[in-house]
Amino acid sequence: MPEGPEVETVRRTLEPSLVGRSVLSSWVGDKKLRNSLRTKDFRLLEGNKIVRLGRHGKLLWLDFSGELRTYVRLGMTGQLKLTQKDAVVEKHTHVRLILDGDGQELRYVDPRRFGEFSVTIQGDNANIEKMGPDPTSDWSREAQAEATNNIRKSSRSIKEILLDQAVLAGVGNIYASESLFLARISPVVSGNALSPTQIVRLLKKVHIVLQAAIENCGTSFSNYVDGNGKKGANIDFVQVFMRHGLPCPRCKNTIDRLNQGGRSTYYCAKCQSS
DNA sequence: ACAGGATCCTGGGGGC
DNA sequence: TGCCCCCAGGATCCTG
Numbered sequence A: 001m002p003e004g005p006e007v008e009t010v011r012r013t014l015e016p017s018l019v020g021r022s023v024l025s026s027w028v029g030d031k032k033l034r035n036s037l038r039t040k041d042f043r044l045l046e047g048n049k050i051v052r053l054g055r056h057g058k059l060l061w062l063d064f065s066g067e068l069r070t071y072v073r074l075g076m077t078g079q080l081k082l083t084q085k086d087a088v089v090e091k092h093t094h095v096r097l098i099l100d101g102d103g104q105e106l107r108y109v110d111p112r113r114f115g116e117f118s119v120t121i122q123g124d125n126a127n128i129e130k131m132g133p134d135p136t137s138d139w140s141r142e143a144q145a146e147a148t149n150n151i152r153k154s155s156r157s158i159k160e161i162l163l164d165q166a167v168l169a170g171v172g173n174i175y176a177s178e179s180l181f182l183a184r185i186s187p188v189v190s191g192n193a194l195s196p197t198q199i200v201r202l203l204k205k206v207h208i209v210l211q212a213a214i215e216n217c218g219t220s221f222s223n224y225v226d227g228n229g230k231k232g233a234n235i236d237f238v239q240v241f242m243r244h245g246l247p248c249p250r251c252k253n254t255i256d257r258l259n260q261g262g263r264s265t266y267y268c269a270k271c272q273s274s
Numbered sequence B: 001a002c003a004g005g006a007t008c009c010t011g012g013g014g015g016c
Numbered sequence C: 001t002g003c004c005c006c007c008a009g010g011a012t013c014c015t016g
Helices: A004-018 A039-043 A141-152 A158-163 A173-183 A196-215
Strands: A023-028 A050-056 A059-064 A068-073 A079-084 A093-099 A104-109 A116-121 A256-260 A263-267
Touching (some): A004 A050, A004 A104, A039 A116, A173 A263
Antiparallel strands (some): A059 A068
């Protein structure tokens, strides 16, 4: 399940191979992702050169010459990868961008189809603007103050707030549980019940957890891989996620699992009691 | 205005 | 061992 650090790892692994390459031709499947894939939109990319790859939170984009941009959201099971043109096209491949140069192409593969791949122009950035700050790209004093205010005014549980991309961009289910564990804060406490000290501590941990995950090239659960098809190493550093029934690495109490807003939360009830 | 629930989808895991 | 059912999970839309 790709979160901000996984998407950043994909961006970093693809960027050196993609920048400067032109799209020779495109192919799209007939299945819908979150958005419809319209052949004529992808035709616009043909003849244009990739100039940079950007990211905010879990949203990735490729900028092309001609002021064009594609937005890519990996959803649950999306993979964006560079392959040889003649490599077997695996099941659930939805987009192929055939590139100039040495016979490679960029493919988007997504079994569950929760992802998105859309073609637009570079001025169309409303979906970036409606996201909150990303701790791994803009973590200025102002960005932290904005996140703090949004947490303090919410009556939702802090776990659900952390998953809200309008509050903090890039935090998903793994890193929300991990950050709360490190900050020793209960996942069920309301945002507006947290003390200023607790919020400062939590945001510090969110930042640390996301940065460390990027350095470890992401956490591979289920089918996440980077742009070269490699799994991330951060799984070895995860303390509570998916570890229910196992001893807490800090106090040896058993790690619990609970459901919040339809999603699993993993935590130590003893270490995270307030 | 905000919260909670339904929705999309398939592979994999649990249960019998 | 096999088969069927159920369910996870990000973002968005709908209802209360």
